[in-house]
Amino acid sequence: MASPRISKRFVRVWQRNLTVYQKMWKILFLPPLLEPLFYLLAFGVGLAVMVGGVYYRGSEVSYVSFIAPALIAINIMYNAFFENTYASFVRMYFQKTFDAMMATPLSLEEIITGEIMWGATKSVIATAIMLAVVSLFGLVKYPEGLLIIPLAFLGGVAFGAIGMFFTSIVKTIEMFNLPIFLFVTPMFLFSGTFFPLENLPLWAQKLALAFPLTHLVKLTRSFSLGLIDSALLWSCAYLLLFCLIWFPLAISGMRHRLIK
Amino acid sequence: MQYVLEVESLKKTFDGFVAVDGISFRVSHGECFGILGPNGAGKTSTIRMIYGFSPITSGNIKVFGLSISQGWRTIKSRIGVCQQDNNLDPDLTVLQNLEIFARYFDMPKDQALHRADQLLKFIALDNRKNSTVTDLSGGMMRRLVLARALINNPDLLILDEPTTGLDPQSRHQVWNKLEDLRAKGLSVLLTTHYMEEASRLCDRLVIMDRGRILVEGKPMDLIKEHVGQDVIEVAEPGDELQKYIRSGSMVYEDLGHRLIIYGHEGEKLFRTISDEYCKEGCILRMATLEDVFLKLTGRELRE
Ligand SMILES: Nc1ncnc2c1ncn2[C@@H]1O[C@H](COP(=O)(O)OP(=O)(O)O)[C@@H](O)[C@H]1O
Ligand SMILES: [Mg+2]
Numbered sequence: 001m002a003s004p005r006i007s008k009r010f011v012r013v014w015q016r017n018l019t020v021y022q023k024m025w026k027i028l029f030l031p032p033l034l035e036p037l038f039y040l041l042a043f044g045v046g047l048a049v050m051v052g053g054v055y056y057r058g059s060e061v062s063y064v065s066f067i068a069p070a071l072i073a074i075n076i077m078y079n080a081f082f083e084n085t086y087a088s089f090v091r092m093y094f095q096k097t098f099d100a101m102m103a104t105p106l107s108l109e110e111i112i113t114g115e116i117m118w119g120a121t122k123s124v125i126a127t128a129i130m131l132a133v134v135s136l137f138g139l140v141k142y143p144e145g146l147l148i149i150p151l152a153f154l155g156g157v158a159f160g161a162i163g164m165f166f167t168s169i170v171k172t173i174e175m176f177n178l179p180i181f182l183f184v185t186p187m188f189l190f191s192g193t194f195f196p197l198e199n200l201p202l203w204a205q206k207l208a209l210a211f212p213l214t215h216l217v218k219l220t221r222s223f224s225l226g227l228i229d230s231a232l233l234w235s236c237a238y239l240l241l242f243c244l245i246w247f248p249l250a251i252s253g254m255r256h257r258l259i260k
Numbered sequence: 261m262q263y264v265l266e267v268e269s270l271k272k273t274f275d276g277f278v279a280v281d282g283i284s285f286r287v288s289h290g291e292c293f294g295i296l297g298p299n300g301a302g303k304t305s306t307i308r309m310i311y312g313f314s315p316i317t318s319g320n321i322k323v324f325g326l327s328i329s330q331g332w333r334t335i336k337s338r339i340g341v342c343q344q345d346n347n348l349d350p351d352l353t354v355l356q357n358l359e360i361f362a363r364y365f366d367m368p369k370d371q372a373l374h375r376a377d378q379l380l381k382f383i384a385l386d387n388r389k390n391s392t393v394t395d396l397s398g399g400m401m402r403r404l405v406l407a408r409a410l411i412n413n414p415d416l417l418i419l420d421e422p423t424t425g426l427d428p429q430s431r432h433q434v435w436n437k438l439e440d441l442r443a444k445g446l447s448v449l450l451t452t453h454y455m456e457e458a459s460r461l462c463d464r465l466v467i468m469d470r471g472r473i474l475v476e477g478k479p480m481d482l483i484k485e486h487v488g489q490d491v492i493e494v495a496e497p498g499d500e501l502q503k504y505i506r507s508g509s510m511v512y513e514d515l516g517h518r519l520i521i522y523g524h525e526g527e528k529l530f531r532t533i534s535d536e537y538c539k540e541g542c543i544l545r546m547a548t549l550e551d552v553f554l555k556l557t558g559r560e561l562r563e
Contacts (some may be wrong), residue, residue, distance in 0.1 A: 003333035012364050013364075016360050019352070019356065019360060020351040023351075095347065095350055099347050101364060102313050103339075103343060104365060104412075105337040105364065105366070107332075107333075260274065
């Protein structure tokens with residue numbers, strides 16, 4: 001008889017964030033548009049001269065086409081993670097937006113789901129823009145490259161969910177430094193982003209396999225280079241598993257934090 | 261259905277600390293019911309359980325005849341809540357605050373706009389539609405919170421200290437609006453620690469302290485019953501007067517620099533006192549709810 005805790009009404013929370021986004025889209029559009037250009041300039045023109053090509057899955061690719069999909073993967077991580085940490089924390093803690101929502105027919109579960117879906121949506125928006133930019137330089141193979149768009153959503157949910165979990169436990173907003181220092185930055189550097197995983201010692205390679213970003217980079221890179229095979233399903237499965245673990249943890253963490 | 265709200269033996273504990281200690285009351289259809297109490301009395305904790313924000317430790321709540329655990333979504337879609345903090349959405353304009361709130365109730369867009377328009381007129385903010393909420397004064401924000409709570413045309417309006425922190429002008433304006441709503445027959449549950457607010461708005465009220473209900477009744481009845489009609493206040497009472505007061509069977513409170521005497525036939529007594537014991541610093545006034553409140557909850561500072 002009782003109404004389920006999660007219904008499609010979570011879309012209302014997602015819509016609220018979209019409305020705010022639409023008010024400032026001109027500013028919010030710029031980073032995903034300009035950032036890849038900066039990176040491509042720095043790495044493509046500056047670093048690539050020193051590096052030359054990279055061996056990836058049996059063939060040599062230019063350093064620029066090696067890192068371009070990694071930059072997209074990093075952006076998928078950043079957009080969702082930062083949305084569901086700093087931005088969600090501001091809404092929850094300073095603006096009391098969640099408190100106000102909880103006096104409406106929305107449930108806490110729907111509020112958190114809406115927030116995480118919004119984080120993933122920001123990942124998708126940024127990905128679409130970046131993909132368009134790097135495609136102009138001929139760095140993406142189509143149609144395989146289009147798979148990166150739905151992948152951005154999956155990756156966004158994964159990083160948003162774990163970000164939301166951190167939001168449920170930090171005391172102050174400054175404490176996000178900790179998961180960034182211990183989780184995000186190591187992933188940024190050691191997930192096969194800027195150099196192939198194989199360059200790491202074996203133990204570090206194994207460790208890196210636990211990073212969701214490792215799998216996300218592998219997928220974006222394979223899609224953009226057009227190297228599709230069934231082994232990629234393992235990486236998809238890992239990301240899915242990551243969502244299935246952290247999404248419920250984020251919700252129960254938030255319930256613990258907000259429901260008194 | 262007779263009662264919009266039934267609360268029975270309601271209890272709330274936070275890690276062993278008892279914030280609400282077995283309270284019961286009922287609110288009838290069309291009634292304005294007040295929960296009056298000092299800081300920390302347990303008003304907000306009570307309200308939060310009623311609108312399904314915090315779980316009940318023990319006891320029962322029925323809103324519109326439905327229990328929260330079963331009918332939480334129906335209940336929440338039929339009530340309007342003004343929380344204690346001004347939690348308007350600072351990322352949105354005045355109008356958007358109402359529009360987007362309406363979406364949480366699954367209200368169609370054109371209906372939401374129409375309703376928002378009406379409400380902005382009602383709270384006299386129709387000329388500030390596109391302002392950012394952070395540009396509004398405290399009183400305007402409070403009125404907007406009130407409008408937001410009315411967006412779904414609720415059958416029960418719940419207000420947690422609606423005028424705390426407002427200047428007198430803004431407070432009177434909010435009271436005016438609440439009186440309008442009351443006159444239209446809206447059921448209201450209100451918490452406050454302003455006596456004037458309670459006596460002016462509430463048909464019936466409870467005085468709550470330390471999680472318990474001390475008394476329940478109509479404001480006028482409570483005054484008559486607990487302090488009588490008149491109050492005499494004497495500043496800097498002399499020894500002679502002290503002696504005189506103590507010798508009689510009067511109900512009084514000695515605050516050191518001030519003596520407060522409660523009674524039903526204050527006028528006669530007042531003449532005696534002012535003629536014989538003090539020429540100035542002695543006044544006779546009508547008893548108010550504040551006298552009841554202070555008498556029942558004591559005068560020591562809270563929090
Ligand atoms: N989340 C909480 N955790 C622990 N104690 C709480 C919590 N919320 C309220 N209290 C305590 O419960 C008591 C009643 O609080 P509250 O209901 O806010 O009172 P009021 O609204 O009447 O001022 C206070 O002593 C307060 O400190
Ligand atoms: Mg309170």
